[in-house]
Amino acid sequence: MITADRKPFEEIKESVKNYKKIMVLGCETCVAVCQAGGEKEVEILASELRLAFGNEGNKVEVSEELVVRQCDDEFMADPAFLEKVKEADVILSIACGVGVQHSCNYFSRAITDKIVRVIPGLNTTFMGANIDVGLWEERCLGCGDCVLEKTGGICPITRCAKSLLNGPCGGSSNGKCEINKDTDCAWHLIIERLEVLGEIDRIKPVEMYKDWRPSHGGGPRKRVREDLRL
């Protein structure tokens, strides 16, 4: 899933201080699962804003809304919801960066008689897995050319600080990476896993340089499924 952290409250407050009608808009998918932008977080942030502005004698109306996915037109195409969006001076989106951009774009298409301002309440962090209760770790960079088949299901592009295709480097010590003693050396994990799988020979050939063209190097990527297009 895509993970995110809420921006510091002071930063959020500063970004909406000039508006009187604020809509806190959450997203029920990834950021709800990582407890940054779901229903509960919408309620907490909206209450914080009401109390903080109220405390300063600043009268603001803070409404709370939630959509299933802010990165998808179909979940925002509800006329009653769009009416509420129109009534707000600003939409404080606590979706990931994709959701913020997409809701901004969608509102500009769906609401033509008003300019809708959408600002972010989260810092989007990474694509990761829920490792334990309250713990998420990055697992995929979306490089567009997956090598997990060769590396025992452990991604060296994401989990090695140098994204090495031939590792480990000299900075690996007792299974930990030199950048941080709490960070596992991805190549240490890969070798251990390949030994368990009986596939250690897989890493013997030297991997040539990685083709980064399917990654972000070529600019924003697009995925088209012609059979699904109308």
Add this chain to the structure above:
Amino acid sequence: MRAAKRIEYTKKLLDEIGIGSERLEFFHIAASEAPLFAKHATEMTERAKKLGPNPYRINLQQESKKDKE
């Protein structure tokens, strides 16, 4: 303990919004420890008196007074 961590988190929220984290506290009190409960209740009452009313409520009351006028 999870509840203690959640209290810490909520205290942070209270500081951020200007209500103040000292209005909230977490105590371990067993069911049989009535005197301890009374002690902490007194402590918190004293603290609440010292801190005064919730500033948000004062503002709301002032606003509503202005509206009535």
